[in-house]
Amino acid sequence: MEPVQAIVFEQLFCLEELQRLQDQFAAATGVASIITRPDGTPITRPSKFCRLCVDIIRKTPIGLANCCRSDAQIGRLRLDGPTVQLCESGGLWDAGAGISVNGQHLANWLIGQVRDENHTEAQIREYAIKIGADEAKVVEAFFEIPSMSLERFRDIASLLFTLSSQLADTAAKKLLQNQLLSAKEVAEENETRFKALHNASFGGISIHDKGIILDCNQGLAEISGYSVEELVGMNGLLLIAERSRELVMKNILSGYEKPYEAFGVRKNGEEFPMRLEAREIPYKGKQVRTVEFRDITEQKQAEQIIENKNKELEQIVYVASHDLRSPLVNVDGYSREMQYLVEELRLALGEEQADSPNLNAARAVLPEMTDALRHVRNSTSQMDALLKGLLRLSRLGRAALCLEHLNMKDLLGRVASSYEFQLRSAGISIEIDGLPDCQGDAVQVAQIFSNLIGNAVKFTDPSRPGVIRVSGMTEMGRSIYCVEDNGIGIAPEHQNNIFELFHRLNPADTEGEGLGLTIVRQVVGRLGGDIRLESQLGVGSRFFVALPAARSK
């Protein structure tokens, strides 16, 4: 129940009209009249008030107190008729009728200041003395007051009662009407807002009961090609392509509430990919299903384009790495052949200084040739490493993923043991602790940690014994691993680009083709995780790898 709202008298009655009514009533009946709040505060201006009450009795403290007590008595609400009584002050006749709307006492309409034939001059003189007023003036004013029979006054009071009841009744109706109007406004506003929201949503929405559409939005009409009128009452399965109906039926029957993809069919027979998501909701007293339809044609097209581009790119990388390697076989192969030839030449020319200056000149170029060939072969070997790396990267992108529950403690154990020799010979200690399981591809996850540990081994700080720590935690459905080292660290300006293809920080000092972290990032991405780095130059690095947590069994 809502709390009862206070009704404001002025909102139900036009005070001007009420004043006129009250004035007319007073003029027609010859009685004084006023409308007050239940506590006695005047609402209207008094009509035909007599001098005796206004100017004389109420000016004395005793008289005023008596008047007020009396007014409050008359104001007591009665439902069966007017209150008629002698006033406790001057002994005049008063009457009152309450105005009550919806059980709330809003006002009293009071009339009175009438004397009857039984009221004598002696009585009023006595009262004047009692309240300490001027007797002569009281008597003079007393005789100005209209006199009528009690019977007549009662008739007037009855009229007042009827009139007040009518007023209250009209007010109650008006109030009800106002309430209805505002309720209607609220409802209309809600409806408008709901419709707007309903139609502005970017998909189709329908409410159906066992397949029959009870209601739907404009969005569904736009997606399906049917009008809203056609859709309401239609079997919703007709919006689903044949090939997806079994799936959709199964999901309806099982009350499936997660998003899933299916094929829809438009009025013109065109099929399209869509995403459906449904909820069981109460609607008009029963449990029905509301479904959101989303046309994902564009999304699918975009995905297809991206997929094609990726394939194209992988194909380019793949072909390039193979076709570029082929000439390298020759460059390196024939450089080696040349080295053999240089060697043969050196033997043929002999060690001895010959007399011929030509022979000496020929002998002198041999070291330069050797040197040139060494440069050629160093470069081919470097290029080969780059091509191999590219090939590895493109293969990673194409390898099928086998996602399974991974025991990370075992996996890291295996990865670490593959580095056992390097760790021992470099005097690096490794700690592996508290690793949660995760969901991933065993080979590729191993690749991630192998590369990260490999980097930690590679970039140790020679001034202190290396320590590598691998730890983990679970956070919001993800298993987060930290590979931490106390190595040379990475300066802030390099931290962004270390994941770039072929990026190497110290090409002169360390081996490698600059692919390790590129591969790590690619693999982590494919597995639905991400990687982040914290590092301080000269202190060490921390790589955080987040992977999907293991599904609870």
Place this chain on the structure above:
Amino acid sequence: MNQDVVILVAEDDEGHAGLIRKNLARAGIANQLLHFKDGQAIVDFLFRYGEGPYRQDNVPYVLLLDIRMPKLDGTEVLKLLKADKELRKIPVIMITTTDDPREVEKCHAIGCSNYITKPVDYDAFVNAIRQLGLFLAVVQVPAVHGAH
């Protein structure tokens, strides 16, 4: 290996063919060696298409086959040979820069006898050819008969 065995090299890269020849010689393989510059040329030779030269009856052959070649690629050549009931006896050794595991698997599935990747690193290359030489030295090569 029987000195009568003729080594066929289908290799579009003259340089690679030269390196193979030189290093087989260094490995002590002195058999006759015929070079074909693409897949079509080796198929023409073996199936006796076109103008010739053709293979001869009752001569044992070994084929060193590259994969990436113009006209017909190595796997196509391999398929044709393995589909022929006489020519399928010829040992085929894939020798290629492609070390993609899927290619390797595919060639083995079609029926190659061996698969060697050509390393860019010369010493590794020499080693691979030497291995090939050892293989050729012990392999029994059947003679291929008659018309197919």
